[in-house]
Amino acid sequence: MTANTIKVVCSNCNLRELCMPVGLSSEQMDRIDEMVATRRKIKRGGALFRNGEAFTSLYAIRTGFFKTSVATEDGRDQVTGFQMAGEIIGLDGIVNDQHSCDAIALEDAEVCVMPYSKLEELSREVNALQHHVHKVMSREIVREHGVMLLLGSMRAEERLAAFLLNLVQRLHARGFSQSELILRMTREEIGSYLGLKLETVSRTFSKFADDGVIEVKQRHVRILDTHKLQSMINSQQCAA
Structure with a gap:
């Protein structure tokens, strides 16, 4: 290296x-x-x-x-x-x-x-x-405070919604789509970050897809209803 x-x-x-x-x-x-x-x-x-x-x-x-x-x-x-x-x-x-x-x-x-x-x-x-x-x-520092809020007070659905919204917002600032992203991390790594078990992450992704909020094809995620994702989050501030 x-x-x-x-x-x-x-x-x-x-x-x-x-x-x-x-x-x-x-x-x-x-x-x-x-x-x-x-x-x-x-x-x-x-x-x-x-x-x-x-x-x-x-x-x-x-x-x-x-x-x-x-x-x-x-x-x-x-x-x-x-x-x-x-x-x-x-x-x-x-x-x-x-x-x-x-x-x-x-x-x-x-x-x-x-x-x-x-x-x-x-x-x-x-x-x-x-x-x-x-x-x-x-x-x-603000990001770390956001993560503490995420882990301390949010349910699984809120955590994953905040994570996806934050990720797509950061990617959009770099010229990418506002609604589509490719997850570079595994479900297990997402779970580790969000303080959730792998099964919970997978189940929540499936629920979002069943509810028509997102479309998932392996690591490719398309957000179909941004407003619904945002409405799941108690706080206006997403964790980074």
Whole structure:
């Protein structure tokens, strides 16, 4: 898993507005291009980083899909999140200078490597970048609060509805359909994330399909009734 030597040019990237601040001058953009020096390719099933590894960089996902997970005391993997193109991954390592979870590619993926020491240095000079990093961190905190709400107070149907709506909203922000998505994760991984058993996830998918809310063909999901999905959720805020 050596770093790819392809030169990254953030200024030409179609995901720039998702993972970088907008409104930078060409000189500031050049500085960021220098900071984000390399890309790294991760094969499906491969680890971008592992729990306990030294933290050196944040990663902007260019293509592909990841899951983050932690090992529970009884040895099971607990999925803590799913990340897609245009999102930043690796923030867990900042607090103790080492990663506290595993980041596994759910499909062949490519990330842009942002060395954290260079990011900190540049953030002191470019206020917009510092503000953006703070926004990314804040979004992560809000996401975790949303997940706690999801796991603490919602029934199975509400959890899955919130999950599907959030996923399709995030994909739509990247130019994909508002109503169709391909699930890169397994039913079991969805269950681990939502605090549900595999059988419950499968049963709830089937119920949604029987009720005409969604259409499911293996990993392909088409949302037929967005309003009905939204009406299942007590809170207006979906977990990320």
